[in-house]
Structures are given as C-alpha cells and as structure tokens.
Amino acid sequence: MHRITPHQPHPLFNTAATRRLEKAAAAALPPHTLMQRAGLAVAQLAQALAPHARTVWIACGPGNNGGDGLEAAMHLQRSGRKVIVTWLGQPDTAPADARASWQRARDAGVAWADAAPNDLDANDLCIDALLGIGVASSPHSPPRTPDARLLTCLQALHHSPAPVLAVDLPSGLDADTGQFAAGLTPDTPPHLHHRAPTPRHTLSLLTLKPGLFTATGRDAAGHVWLDDLGVEPGHEPPNAWLSGPALPAPRAHASHKGSYGDVAVVGGEGLAARGMGMAGAALLAASAALHSGAGRVLVTLLDDGHLQLDPQQPELMLRRFDALALEQLTMVCGCGGGQAIAHVLPEVISRAARLVLDADALNTIATQAALHALVVARGQHGQPTVITPHPLEAARLLGLTTAEVQADRLDAAQQLADQFNCVAVLKGSGTVIAAPDRVPAINPTGNARLATAGTGDVLAGMVGAHLAAGASAWRAASEAVYQHGQAADVWPAGLALTASALARRVGG
Numbered sequence: 039m040h041r042i043t044p045h046q047p048h049p050l051f052n053t054a055a056t057r058r059l060e061k062a063a064a065a066a067l068p069p070h071t072l073m074q075r076a077g078l079a080v081a082q083l084a085q086a087l088a089p090h091a092r093t094v095w096i097a098c099g100p101g102n103n104g105g106d107g108l109e110a111a112m113h114l115q116r117s118g119r120k121v122i123v124t125w126l127g128q129p130d131t132a133p134a135d136a137r138a139s140w141q142r143a144r145d146a147g148v149a150w151a152d153a154a155p156n157d158l159d160a161n162d163l164c165i166d167a168l169l170g171i172g173v174a175s176s177p178h179s180p181p182r183t184p185d186a187r188l189l190t191c192l193q194a195l196h197h198s199p200a201p202v203l204a205v206d207l208p209s210g211l212d213a214d215t216g217q218f219a220a221g222l223t224p225d226t227p228p229h230l231h232h233r234a235p236t237p238r239h240t241l242s243l244l245t246l247k248p249g250l251f252t253a254t255g256r257d258a259a260g261h262v263w264l265d266d267l268g269v270e271p272g273h274e275p276p277n278a279w280l281s282g283p284a285l286p287a288p289r290a291h292a293s294h295k296g297s298y299g300d301v302a303v304v305g306g307e308g309l310a311a312r313g314m315g316m317a318g319a320a321l322l323a324a325s326a327a328l329h330s331g332a333g334r335v336l337v338t339l340l341d342d343g344h345l346q347l348d349p350q351q352p353e354l355m356l357r358r359f360d361a362l363a364l365e366q367l368t369m370v371c372g373c374g375g376g377q378a379i380a381h382v383l384p385e386v387i388s389r390a391a392r393l394v395l396d397a398d399a400l401n402t403i404a405t406q407a408a409l410h411a412l413v414v415a416r417g418q419h420g421q422p423t424v425i426t427p428h429p430l431e432a433a434r435l436l437g438l439t440t441a442e443v444q445a446d447r448l449d450a451a452q453q454l455a456d457q458f459n460c461v462a463v464l465k466g467s468g469t470v471i472a473a474p475d476r477v478p479a480i481n482p483t484g485n486a487r488l489a490t491a492g493t494g495d496v497l498a499g500m501v502g503a504h505l506a507a508g509a510s511a512w513r514a515a516s517e518a519v520y521q522h523g524q525a526a527d528v529w530p531a532g533l534a535l536t537a538s539a540l541a542r543r544v545g546g
C-alpha cells in the first residue's frame with residue numbers, strides 16, 4: 039500500500055478494466071481472498087491514519103464495497119477498537135464474499151447500529167464502504183433512486199467531524215468520470231462552508247481509477263492511497279495515465295538563445311476596437327514563455343500599434359503581424375485576441391512552424407469549419423499543434439454543453455484530439471491531455487488558487503516555450519501543464535497568486 043503523490047506517473051484503469059482484472063485474479067485465488075486482502079488493507083490504513091480513535095464508525099453498503107468494510111470491521115474490532123457498523127445489506131441477498139465477511143464481523147463481536155453515532159469527534163474515524171465501482175453509471179441503465187438509509191449515511195459521512203477513509207472510491211463517485219451519480223452528489227449546508235474541512239482519504243483497491251483525479255474527484259477523494267491486493271495488471275492496458283514530472287532538460291554550456299527557439303504571441307485586442315482592451319492576456323502569455331526559458335519572445339498585439347513597448351518586460355519584442363516569419367516561429371495564438379484574431383488566424387494556422395491555440399482563437403475556430411479543416415491539415419503535414427481549451431471553449435469546439443464536457447472529461451479531451459488531429463489540453467481540476475492514437479493523461483498538480491484570470495494565458499505561453507525548445511506537442515503540453523500546476527502547489531502561503539506573479543515563477 040502506498041500514498042499517491044505527483045512524483046511519478048501511475049497507470050489508471052476504468053471500471054470495466056478493473057472488473058476484468060478482478061475476475062482474472064479471483065479465478066486464480068482461493069474464494070474470498072481479494073476481499074480479505076482489501077479489508078485488511080483498509081484496517082491497516084485506518085489504524086495508521088487514526089491511531090488514537092476511540093470509535094470507528096463503518097458505513098457498509100449492500101454490495102462488495104460494503105463487504106470490504108465488514109472485513110475491515112472484523113480486524114479493527116480484534117485490535118481493540120470500539121467498532122460500530124451500519125450495514126445496508128441483508129444476509130440472504132448479499133453477494134457471497136460480502137456475506138462471508140458479514141459473518142466474520144459478527145463473530146468478532148462488532149456493534150451494529152442503524153445510523154452514525156452522534157458523539158464522533160475529530161480523533162475518531164469514519165469508514166465509507168457504502169458504494170464502490172458498482173455505482174459507475176452505464177449510459178444505458180436508467181438512473182436509480184437511492185434509498186433513504188443510504189442517503190442518510192452519505193450525509194453523515196459528508197458532515198462528519200471525524201476524518202473519513204473511503205474504501206475504493208468516495209461513495210457515489212463514478213470511477214470513470216469523477217462525477218457523482220445522479221442523486222448522490224454531496225451537499226454542503228451553508229453553515230458548514232466556513233468550517234475547516236475534515237481530512238479525507240481514499241484507499242483505491244486493485245487499481246487506481248481515473249475518476250479520483252479529475253472533475254469533482256480530487257475534492258471528493260482527498261489523499262489517495264493504492265493497495266493493488268497483490269494483483270499485477272498483466273496484459274490489461276491502462277485507460278489513462280496520471281502524469282509524472284518533466285524529464286530534466288539540462289542546458290549545454292555551448293548553447294545560445296537560438297538553441298531554445300523563438301516564441302511569438304499573437305493576441306491582445308486593443309481598447310479602441312470594441313472598448314475591451316485585452317493586451318494583458320498576450321503579455322502574460324509572453325511573460326510565461328520568457329520565464330519558461332524561450333530563447334526570444336516576440337509579441338504581436340492586435341491594437342493597431344497602440345503599445346510599442348512593455349516597460350515592465352523590456353525583453354519582449356513587439357512586432358507587427360506582417361513582420362513575423364511565421365514558418366520559423368512557435369506561435370501562441372488567441373490570448374485576449376477578441377474578434378481581431380479572426381483576421382490573422384488563417385495565416386497563422388496554415389504557416390506557423392509550431393502552434394498553440396488558446397482562448398479566442400478556439401472560439402473563432404468553433405464557428406468556422408474552414409479553420410477547423412486547416413487545423414486538421416496541420417496534423418497531416420506533421421506541424422505540431424496544441425489546443426488549450428477550458429471546458430466552455432471545449433464545449434463550443436465540440437458542439438456540446440459545458441456540463442456534457444464535464445460529465446466525461448477524458449472522453450471530451452479525446453474527442454477534441456481526434457476531431458482536431460492535434461494534442462488537446464482540457465483545463466480545469468485534473469487537466470486532461472489527449473492526442474490521437476494515444477492513451478490520455480490526467481495531470482496530478484495544480485489547485486484552486488489557479489482559478490484567477492490570466493492563468494490560462496500563462497499556461498499557453500509555457501506550452502509555447504516547451505515547443506520552441508524542441509519538445510513534441512505531447513511532451514510540451516504535459517510538461518507545461520505539470521509545471522504550471524506545481525508552481526501553484528508550492529506557492530508561498532500568504533502571497534497572492536496572480537497570473538503575472540505565476541508567469542514570473544514558472545521557470546522554477
């Protein structure tokens with residue numbers, strides 16, 4: 039068993055793959071072995087997380103997730119804890135493994151209760167063994183109406199003053215998408231909004247699931263642990279990867295600025311055009327490219343020559359669009375581009391050596407099939423392209439709603455990559471990176487301090503710098519996304535995270 043950190047990549051397996059692995063492993067082992075291993079692992083982690091717990095409340099659902107909880111209850115009871123179990127199953131209808139563990143918990147003498155004890159405190163522990171991968175909503179099955187006792191237990195776990203250890207998954211979370219099943223989304227009453235959150239842990243069993251790391255999964259899961267139950271994935275291919283850190287890129291002593299490439303940022307509609315000045319977005323992307331190590335950074339503002347120098351960043355070279363040698367440049371196109379970006383997009387997409395498309399470039403492409411076709415053609419000609427939509431931009435590109443994109447972020451990112459024939463970065467909590475014919479990746483770094491205007495422009499500039507230095511589109515995107523999130527994760531307490539400060543720190 040080990041805690042999952044962002045320091046190395048991890049394979050992720052969805053519900054179907056996990057079930058295949060479980061079936062093969064169970065066939066090769068004596069009956070009940072996997073559940074016994076799972077329950078023991080849960081009990082060991084519970085003792086390590088809450089060594090001084092007086093009471094451990096274990097909420098057990100009707101299926102095998104509940105069986106894992108019952109098995110853990112037996113171990114914790116034997117170790118001398120006061121264990122209280124709420125079991126929503128029935129001996130005559132429970133799956134065989136769960137029924138066996140129920141019998142073992144009974145024999146060990148655990149206490150049974152209909153609901154959570156009301157005297158739990160921060161030293162105690164709750165174990166959430168209500169629902170695991172059995173909740174994964176199939177698009178073909180009608181939504182279920184959860185029973186009242188299940189909902190009461192879920193509420194008690196959600197509002198518990200004691201830390202919560204979830205078995206396999208936070209109950210109700212879909213292992214494949216990181217979204218809660220219909221009717222099972224936790225609610226937070228207003229009076230709890232300002233309470234310090236109780237620690238949350240999830241012990242994923244057999245495999246790590248993608249839903250723990252994207253959409254609402256990060257918040258729901260808290261600290262993620264893995265116990266593989268002694269089962270190797272064998273020939274089962276992962277459905278996604280949790281990315282690891284960038285490979286070191288030492289600079290040769292005999293290198294020069296030309297070794298690291300030229301980035302040109304095009305965007306920043308002027309105030310005069312429509313009364314909405316957006317030069318800042320382009321300057322942020324340019325600053326991020328500069329601080330990420332680009333050899334030279336050029337900026338083309340679409341403001342009719344209004345700004346001729348950024349005195350705060352004299353390294354940036356302002357250029358008119360017609361003075362850019364597009365075929366030699368890594369272009370970062372769209373940041374703050376407004377409607378003005380439409381005038382330059384056809385040329386940028388057709389001619390740029392390497393290209394990052396962000397923000398208004400994406401909004402414009404979403405409305406013009408001819409531009410979409412030009413992006414697809416870049417892939418056919420071997421010209422690297424990365425698109426960096428947030429969920430609303432992704433929805434426009436795919437002709438979906440934002441909710442539909444968020445409902446399955448891995449699938450949405452894959453659709454973007456396939457339809458636009460390029461590397462797609464779907465931003466947000468658990469940013470997804472996808473490319474045609476490749477297993478997608480979920481980025482493990484970053485936090486909600488990034489939810490401030492301009493941080494997306496910073497990311498676009500960073501991807502540009504990595505591309506300009508010679509990285510492939512995939513590597514440029516994954517490394518930049520990782521470093522962008524990591525900068526936020528190590529951000530000094532008490533210092534505001536603004537996009538311009540982020541851009542200055544991304545080089546490490």
Ligand SMILES: NC(=O)C1=CN([C@@H]2O[C@H](COP(=O)(O)OP(=O)(O)OC[C@H]3O[C@@H](n4cnc5c(N)ncnc54)[C@H](O)[C@@H]3O)[C@@H](O)[C@H]2O)[C@@H](O)CC1
Pocket residue numbers: 056057059060072073076099100101102103104105106133168169170171172173182183184185188205206207219222243244
């Ligand atoms: N698959 C594996 O690799 C292993 C599974 N084990 C455990 O077994 C779990 C999977 O067990 P199951 O397949 O029995 O599934 P679960 O126990 O996760 O859930 C199935 C039960 O929940 C009910 N349920 C499902 N969706 C519901 C909803 N929306 N509202 C109300 N009730 C709902 C079902 O009626 C069923 O009784 C795993 O998550 C894990 O904890 C471990 O014991 C060992 C290894």
Ligand SMILES: Nc1ncnc2c1ncn2[C@@H]1O[C@H](COP(=O)(O)OP(=O)(O)O)[C@@H](O)[C@H]1O
Pocket residue numbers: 397428465466467468469483484485486487488489490491492493494495496497522
């Ligand atoms: N809650 C969050 N957790 C992790 N990353 C986040 C979160 N909120 C925002 N981000 C990141 O911050 C950046 C915001 O980008 P974007 O929405 O394009 O903003 P802007 O257009 O203002 O620059 C993205 O990289 C996104 O992944």
Ligand SMILES: [K+]
Pocket residue numbers: 103166167168169170204205206207208209
């Ligand atoms: K659970």
